[in-house]
Amino acid sequence: MAHATAHAMHPPTATGLDTRKLAIWTFIGSECLFFATLISNYLVFKGKSLVGPLPHEASQCVLHGQMTTCEPIFEIPLVTFGTAVLLFSSFFVVLALNGAQHGNRKRLIGWLSATVVCGLFFIGMQVYEFRHFYHKGLGFTTNLFGSSFYTLTGFHGTHVTIGVIWLATLLVLAIRGKIPAEKSLNLELAALYWHFVDVVWIVIFPVVYLMR
Amino acid sequence: MATIAMGHAGAEAAYAGKRGLWSWITTVDHKRIGILYGVTAFLFFLLGGVEALLLRWQLGAPDKTFLSPEVYNQLFTMHGTTMIFLGVMPLSAMFFNYFIPLQIGARDVAFPRLNAYSYWVFLFGGLVLNASFLFNAAPDMGWFAYANLTSRQYSPGLNVDFWIIGLQILGIASLAAAVNFFVTIINLRAPGMKMMRMPMFVWMSLITQVLLLLAFPIITVALVLLMLDRNFGTHFFVPSGGGDPVLWQHLFWLFGHPEVYILILPAFGVVSEILPVFSRKPLFGYAAMVFSGCFIAFLGFGVWSHHMFSTGMGPMADTVFSLGTMLIAIPTGVKIFNWIGTVWGGSIQFKTPMYFALGFVAMFIIGGLSGVMHASPPADLQQTDSYFIVAHFHYVLFGGSIFALTAGAYYWFPKMTGRMLSEALGKVHFWLMFLGFNLTFAPMHILGLNGMPRRVYTYSADMGFGFWNAVETAGSLILGLSFLVFIVNILKTLRRGAVAPADPWHGATLEWSIPSPPQEWNFAVEPTVEGRDPLWELQRTRGALPEPTRVSGKGIHLPSPSYWPIVTAFGTALTLVGFLMHVTLGVIVAGVAITMLGIFAWAFEPADH
Numbered sequence: 001m002a003h004a005t006a007h008a009m010h011p012p013t014a015t016g017l018d019t020r021k022l023a024i025w026t027f028i029g030s031e032c033l034f035f036a037t038l039i040s041n042y043l044v045f046k047g048k049s050l051v052g053p054l055p056h057e058a059s060q061c062v063l064h065g066q067m068t069t070c071e072p073i074f075e076i077p078l079v080t081f082g083t084a085v086l087l088f089s090s091f092f093v094v095l096a097l098n099g100a101q102h103g104n105r106k107r108l109i110g111w112l113s114a115t116v117v118c119g120l121f122f123i124g125m126q127v128y129e130f131r132h133f134y135h136k137g138l139g140f141t142t143n144l145f146g147s148s149f150y151t152l153t154g155f156h157g158t159h160v161t162i163g164v165i166w167l168a169t170l171l172v173l174a175i176r177g178k179i180p181a182e183k184s185l186n187l188e189l190a191a192l193y194w195h196f197v198d199v200v201w202i203v204i205f206p207v208v209y210l211m212r
Numbered sequence: 213m214a215t216i217a218m219g220h221a222g223a224e225a226a227y228a229g230k231r232g233l234w235s236w237i238t239t240v241d242h243k244r245i246g247i248l249y250g251v252t253a254f255l256f257f258l259l260g261g262v263e264a265l266l267l268r269w270q271l272g273a274p275d276k277t278f279l280s281p282e283v284y285n286q287l288f289t290m291h292g293t294t295m296i297f298l299g300v301m302p303l304s305a306m307f308f309n310y311f312i313p314l315q316i317g318a319r320d321v322a323f324p325r326l327n328a329y330s331y332w333v334f335l336f337g338g339l340v341l342n343a344s345f346l347f348n349a350a351p352d353m354g355w356f357a358y359a360n361l362t363s364r365q366y367s368p369g370l371n372v373d374f375w376i377i378g379l380q381i382l383g384i385a386s387l388a389a390a391v392n393f394f395v396t397i398i399n400l401r402a403p404g405m406k407m408m409r410m411p412m413f414v415w416m417s418l419i420t421q422v423l424l425l426l427a428f429p430i431i432t433v434a435l436v437l438l439m440l441d442r443n444f445g446t447h448f449f450v451p452s453g454g455g456d457p458v459l460w461q462h463l464f465w466l467f468g469h470p471e472v473y474i475l476i477l478p479a480f481g482v483v484s485e486i487l488p489v490f491s492r493k494p495l496f497g498y499a500a501m502v503f504s505g506c507f508i509a510f511l512g513f514g515v516w517s518h519h520m521f522s523t524g525m526g527p528m529a530d531t532v533f534s535l536g537t538m539l540i541a542i543p544t545g546v547k548i549f550n551w552i553g554t555v556w557g558g559s560i561q562f563k564t565p566m567y568f569a570l571g572f573v574a575m576f577i578i579g580g581l582s583g584v585m586h587a588s589p590p591a592d593l594q595q596t597d598s599y600f601i602v603a604h605f606h607y608v609l610f611g612g613s614i615f616a617l618t619a620g621a622y623y624w625f626p627k628m629t630g631r632m633l634s635e636a637l638g639k640v641h642f643w644l645m646f647l648g649f650n651l652t653f654a655p656m657h658i659l660g661l662n663g664m665p666r667r668v669y670t671y672s673a674d675m676g677f678g679f680w681n682a683v684e685t686a687g688s689l690i691l692g693l694s695f696l697v698f699i700v701n702i703l704k705t706l707r708r709g710a711v712a713p714a715d716p717w718h719g720a721t722l723e724w725s726i727p728s729p730p731q732e733w734n735f736a737v738e739p740t741v742e743g744r745d746p747l748w749e750l751q752r753t754r755g756a757l758p759e760p761t762r763v764s765g766k767g768i769h770l771p772s773p774s775y776w777p778i779v780t781a782f783g784t785a786l787t788l789v790g791f792l793m794h795v796t797l798g799v800i801v802a803g804v805a806i807t808m809l810g811i812f813a814w815a816f817e818p819a820d821h
């Protein structure tokens with residue numbers, strides 16, 4: 001699949017894989033355990049909150065010291081849209097990479113910009129969501145749901161933010177013409193990280209938002 | 213990003229021109245970084261040893277008041293934490309750094325600046341952890357920090373916070389290094405060095421890196437959750453908020469059990485290098501050694517709750533973890549028999565490295581036997597929290613890891629320094645250490661079975677623990693003496709020891725084919741490997757090899773030194789320190805800014821400048 005002409009500077013590797021690409025995959029493997037632990041933590045505490053607000057409807061729930069029926073705090077349509085945006089951003093970065101590999105500067109810059117915009121939109125959606133939850137009474141320490149939810153999605157959001165910064169930096173480089181076909185690997189590394197961040201969300205979204 | 217380009221005309225890398233503190237601060241040479249790790253780790257190890265001697269002095273007789281219970285708790289916590297994270301792990305890292313590239317025929321690791329970064333982060337982490345002493349707030353809740361003793365309610369001081377932040381910093385160092393060594397071993401092997409031709413030390417190191425990559429993220433999360441509980445008011449481990457203290461134990465031991473394999477596998481690898489060389493015989497059962505190592509690592513992720521038999525998990529869980537734990541004895545036994553098979557019928561060279569390697573095999577067997585006894589939950593209910601456990605893990609960690617790492621030190625010292633350590637002093641070191649070690653730790657089996665609990669700062673005279681405790685204290689002094697002998701040996705040798713040839717031991721692996729110490733680029737010509745034990749192969753076909761000559765290194769391109777690794781490391785440590793006392797936003801922002809500056813400058817720094 002790789003098209004970038006191998007520069008003579010890089011000696012042959014024992015596996016034939018690029019060393020930096022192998023490193024990103026290794027890092028991603030490790031990060032899988034990181035998110036697996038956070039998701040497990042969320043699941044361990046699922047249904048164990050002593051008080052509300054709660055993620056989905058509950059006929060028995062303590063809210064402001066009162067036993068009541070709790071409304072779901074999740075806004076599934078908004079998050080579904082944000083999820084779709086993030087998923088499309090992974091597609092866009094692939095298109096950008098394709099542009100880079102073929103030396104097509106316009107395609108690279110266009111689709112990379114789209115990726116960054118989508119990433120920013122996703123972060124914006126999360127910030128809005130968190131503020132909304134906070135106003136509805138779900139603080140970080142309100143209950144176990146709040147603590148585990150904000151921790152999990154907060155770390156994911158941080159990873160998204162780092163990805164956006166990385167991609168934005170590459171975008172600036174691309175605009176300056178510093179990502180020719182031979183250097184497309186630089187983008188590919190960021191794209192792999194970006195896909196990982198997306199895949200983690202693909203797990204979080206059903207486990208946290210959809211599963212009851 | 214630096215990749216090693218061989219044969220690319222660049223700056224001449226004359227090693228002699230690189231002297232002085234700045235050359236060490238900016239070094240990206242794996243050999244120098246290895247020495248940095250080794251010296252730093254050895255100093256921390258001695259600190260951990262002093263902590264142990266203080267503990268032993270307090271316990272030497274009943275009802276002593278040499279140490280208050282508060283200080284005692286800090287010392288035993290720091291002893292354990294120091295020995296594991298600042299002692300054994302970085303001592304192993306010294307050998308990973310120095311010898312993985314040499315043994316696979318490479319000029320350096322995959323990411324030299326990342327390698328330097330790992331070392332500096334390790335140093336800063338160790339300093340932060342020990343800075344706690346300055347605040348009279350050294351961690352005091354055991355190296356395993358069980359909840360909810362660690363909650364803000366029951367540990368209001370900074371002790372736990374120092375531990376959390378120190379370990380987070382150290383974890384980053386380990387993870388970065390693990391990515392580096394994993395990629396190095398997989399991708400930078402010389403032509404002909406297939407996976408099943410790699411030296412066993414490289415194999416065990418590879419497996420160790422995989423364990424690091426998979427286990428450290430788990431403790432990272434656990435530490436975050438604990439920090440959130442303490443500083444941000446969450447209740448993950450606090451029962452009054454619905455949390456579960458036992459969750460901490462699960463998370464900790466999910467990391468903690470693989471961690472002990474991280475501590476022992478490099479030792480296995482070192483011993484698997486030494487026994488063949490000093491038996492003049494190839495390693496017995498190479499493939500079995502590889503697969504048993506993999507199996508141990510894999511199984512090691514499935515047995516964590518054998519540390520939790522007394523938490524009431526129920527008979528199903530107890531049984532599963534018990535069986536898994538017993539199962540690990542099988543691949544471990546395979547290794548032990550293969551070591552014996554290696555030595556059997558060999559032409560034994562009784563040199564210091566061999567003494568320590570053989571000592572390792574014997575001591576590790578003892579430690580393994582007590583370990584398998586803990587695997588039975590009903591038996592463990594008696595043994596847990598007693599000195600029987602302390603005996604077990606010291607036999608495997610000291611009798612195992614430390615003996616093996618010492619063997620490695622004597623084995624590889626000539627290569628690293630170009631001088632031969634004194635055999636006479638080496639043997640004195642060995643016998644003192646062997647005697648001192650067994651005097652200190654063997655009686656703990658007895659004390660444990662007689663009911664002496666762990667983590668107690670004293671015991672009353674009528675318990676009957678006094679005699680063996682006195683013996684142990686005497687043993688610990690002999691142990692301390694043995695290390696003095698070692699230090700004297702090292703210092704004497706560095707000053708005017710006998711010059712070492714390239715291959716003083718008739719070794720089998722590639723590091724012995726280059727001068728002692730190696731030139732900066734390691735190999736004048738990239739080696740091609742045709743089988744296992746490449747040097748023995750070569751000698752079989754060509755006879756004795758001539759002493760390798762030192763070359764000018766012209767035309768060999770090496771990565772340039774850089775100060776961005778230490779800058780970025782400082783930023784990393786600073787960011788985490790900002791979480792030490794609640795959230796000091798200014799410190800965190802400064803730390804993040806320095807880290808980002810470091811990363812960007814690093815990324816855009818040309819590989820050669």
